Amino acid sequence: MSPLILIDALLLTVLLIIGVPVPLCFAGAVLFLVLTGDFGNASFLVGAGYAKLSSIVLVAIPLYILAGGIMSRGGIAGRLVDLADTVFGRMRGGLGIVVIIATAIFGAISGMASSAVAAIGTIMIPRMEERGYDRAYATALVSASAVLALLIPPSASMILFGWVTGTSILACFLAPVVPGLLLCLLLGSWNYVLTRRMPLAAPEKATTRQVMQEFARRTKRAGFGLAMPLIILGFIYGGVTTPTEAAAVAVVYAIPISIYIYRDMNWCDTSEVIWRAGQTTGVLMVLIFFAAMLGRVWTLENVPQQIMEGFLLVSENPVILLLLANLFLMIVGMFMEDVSGILLASPLLMPVMVHAGVDPIQFAAIVATNLGMGLITPPTAPILYFAALIGKVPLAKMLTPTLVFVFLAYLPVVLLTTFVPSLSLALPRLVLGVP
Incomplete structure (x- = not known):
């Protein structure tokens, strides 16, 4: 690998470590190459960036962000929490299960982990503390559960993966589902273990009839929100719409539900939701623009092939290659x-995965589980820092439970997803008939 590319990669890493906004990190890496490299007229890089942004697939992402913002403001989070609380809240440690399930469902609706932290965390962290949970533990659980937004479809991250690698987005949606469900199970199990010594308040007594009546009432209240991901996925896999068109359907569905049925939002609020969605989308588009430019230069310099050659110098064993990729x-x-x-x-x-015989659909699940784990793994851990702000607790107090979730829940799922292909390929094969 040329010294220029190595310096550029180091520059990108340093900018990320010192906390420069990510789009500007990529912009700085591109600017460095343009100023110091011998690429002739660098206008082709601008063309490469705009070519990526012109993809119709990318329209789905701001639409899903907007739909998630509307449902977040429209009261769906509270209704999901209440419904899950009816089923699991009377168990010892049940509020932890409520967090995991509600966050997974809301993450599927919003498609973004940060939205799930903000919506579920503001409701559940105070409620858990009232019932005897340690506030730092509650915040750590919310942040760990929020990453399920990457794994439960429809996921904005999987849209990007399919777009970048040329893999079927429909298959990418399905690939991380089973790993995501396995992660829910492990998070729930460790929640039970970690809360055994907490002075949790005894749940209120209720008869079976009372529980069923409450469940029916809260299901009715939350039903329209619960139906949203089912409608989106039903339209997509039923062949009615493309993922982009389904995102537009989600927005059209979310507005009347939030304003006229749930009535937690009015038309004046929509302008604020649209503004925030536009801010998020703008940052994302700038990031994609500069990342596309940087990727074009690195591809011209054969960086992917050189990474593969570097891996092969260590070992040609597929197991070792997969461990290195992880x-x-x-x-x-x-x-x-x-x-x-x-x-x-x-x-x-991708060249390493192809050489190791990994299906691109399985690679989607490997990427989702790994990067999801990275969101709550120090030193940067963006979701962990965001959750600490939402929960108003010092990050240091969150580290112990978070590391338990990382090493004893996320890491096993990452390894199973990597070395057991059927975990990520079973659903795409069943639903889409992929080979």
């Missing part, structure tokens, strides 16, 4: 959020 993804995930990690790492590692 290590690479873990490191990327520690310093970048999922969107940046996908844009950077997926094209670089």
